[in-house]
Amino acid sequence: MSHPLLATKDLTVRFGGHVAVDAISCVFPAGELTAIVGPNGAGKTTYFNLISGQITPTAGSVQVAGEEISRLPVARRAERGIGRAFQLTNLFPNLTVFENVRLVIQSKAKKGFDLFSMADDHVQIREDADQVLQNVNLLAQRDTIVSALPHGDQRKLEVAMLIALDPLIYMFDEPTAGMSADEAPVVLELIEQLKNDQTKCVLLVEHKMDVIRTLADRIIVLHNGALVADGDPSTVMSSSIVQEAYMGKALGHVE
Incomplete structure (x- = not known):
């Protein structure tokens, strides 16, 4: 039986009484770029940190090609195929x-x-x-x-x-943050080249909807640490709940 390149199952982390990531189960196959969006404080970067090992989960698991890696340190996860670029x-x-x-x-x-x-x-x-x-x-x-x-x-x-x-899994946290309009396209072109490799998957936390429209094969939306939408960009962006609550009706920027 083949396994997805990356999967999280019921992935959860609590800080005191606050649930920052709430039982997220998601599968990320090879050959796909997934954009992770949501309001500020939705849990996007925390979810990234749980996957790449900066934070240890309270519950749930992270798997790479079927191997449980939830308790491995950052360096060991890199050996298993996780590569992370920071904001x-x-x-x-x-x-x-x-x-x-x-x-x-x-x-x-x-x-x-x-x-x-x-x-x-x-x-x-x-x-x-x-x-x-x-x-x-x-x-x-x-x-x-x-x-x-x-x-x-x-x-x-x-x-x-x-x-x-x-790596097998490329993780980018707002890769164009702080970049000028002239600088950003070069980095985005590099990411687009990476997503064309059908043996890898790419995860992208991004606020700019024009970037997401250009690059994403799929969008997942987080809110209050929970997964509230998951699908192809046109379906997710046309959802009235997502438009009104998370992206704004103009779909110009994710706050």
Whole structure:
């Protein structure tokens, strides 16, 4: 029996008497980009944190390809195939662009980068890192210190590091936050390329409905920590309950 790439079952977390995520059961198959939307405080980022391991659930489970991972730490979940990009960039600011990507490739390959490791491995790691930078149009900035990069290029680098990790599940938390109108399309194009890989799935927390319309195969809506809608974009966005309570009748922005 085949399993979905990612699944949560009755996933719940309580902080004191507050239920932040309330028994969410959801399946995420390969080859699909799911947008997760809802009002501020709906539980979107908390749900992400439960999946990627920043928070331990009070109840319920997270499974990757049928394997229970709910009690694994973040690093072990990454080994199982979960890759996460944050709303605020999560980079090594004092290293170069190239070194950031190289470290991810080394970590995935479980290889050191010292005088005693094989020279051929060094060459392959460098070539792989340069190829990733080429794919995200950052090769010209390979030797730039990350802290000197514009914000848009830092977001591109974060996507590059996720690509270098080569996870089964890509998780993006407001990937265009703080980006200008000129910068955002580059990152969105990269995400669109990732969703075309039918062996992976993409989860996207996003407020901008134009982004969701462009990228999403499916939308799930959270409210007060609960799953209240799940379906294709046209069905979910045309729901009167969702329009009035969660997206606003104009469907221009999710608050």
